[in-house]
Amino acid sequence: MHASDDPLVTEVGVFVAFEGGEGSGKSTQSRLLAQWLESLGHPVVLTREPGGTGVGSLLRSILLDPATGDLSPRTEALIYAADKAEHVDTMILPALADGSVVITDRYVDSTLAYQGAGRALHVAELEPLARWATADLRPHLTVVLDIDPRTGLSRAGAPDRIEGEPVEFHDRVRRHFLDLADADPDHYVVLDAGEDPETIHARVRAAVEPWLPQARGGAA
Template sequence: MDSSTAPALYTETGVFVAFEGGEGSGKSTQTRLLAGWLTEHGRSVEVTREPGGTAVGQQLRRILLDPATGELSPRTEALVYIADKAEHVDHVVLPALAEGKVVVTDRYVDSTLAYQGAGRALRAAELEPIARWATSGLRPHLTIVLDIDPSVGLGRAGSPDRIESEPLEFHQRVRQHFLELAGADPAHYVVLPADQDPEAVHIAVQQAIAPWLSQVSA
């Protein structure tokens, strides 16, 4: 099952936006800028992230990213990430969408497909049905892929976490998979170069999300 043929559940209330991309691509910055812009324009916004968008998720995030965790089986790692997503969707994303909010998340299912699928050399086609089941088939209305050369993005990191410490080849596979996912579903993805000024990226993000905002009353 791939992203172009899998069944999709798009909420009819709020708008769901996900930022995806490799390390150092500016997802946190663009999430913050978008949330501020939406709030200034009278939108009710829920800002969240994966992993770690819930109390349980914060504990799972420590396990997944702390270098002290050491090496995990790729399947174990994938399932822990997917467990975080199940908790996140049930307790944060779906309730916020039901209230008509614009939900902006820093990472979603695509990160598991890219990092644990392509990066860890598991089969993304095997991971995707599990991740979609865990998230009740919920897909973002819009996924914004912030694309950056991994050698540049990793250079922006401070003290690398467990995933950032993976070799460059790992992150190159991750980048390629994000681009493949975006190419398979251009109606719900936009790819933006992340090696430019953050304000320029932010303006492009505004333009990308604007068509979806008519679905939610201000």
């Protein structure tokens, strides 16, 4: 179910997710897209996972703080699912109902890539949990910023709990993002995160722009 199919959304906005590995520039591109859309007069909600809500901020500190130490992969996945449930119910769905453009830095695909492929949980078991937590709400468009993990990790400062995983973990994550995009080309675009930010931003604008009138008119 994509955003425009949700019976709870009475006036459908546009739902865009940015996905990709560490150091891929998701936060920068999310911010640039939000600024561009606001300049066009669109109401915009810019958010992130984990941590887009008050509860989510508390969960984010548990998930990313190196002081947390090792978590059972299933425990980690359930905490991420809790963050997503709160995020969708209290922020994303209300914003879409108001006709806003919602831009999220990470969404369900990150759970499937990091806790599924990265942690080697069975994605077939994990995906129903993530979809249930988000009421099966899916973005109109997911932008995957693709980068070699060795390059991306070199851009980071002090690593958080996830960034500190071995590079093989991040290789598995990258492959899964690309597999997800290959499986649904109508709702994904893969961009080279190694290009300069303004070039990437222009490509993001080109990918998002066709969705604006379609989504507002109720088609996706």
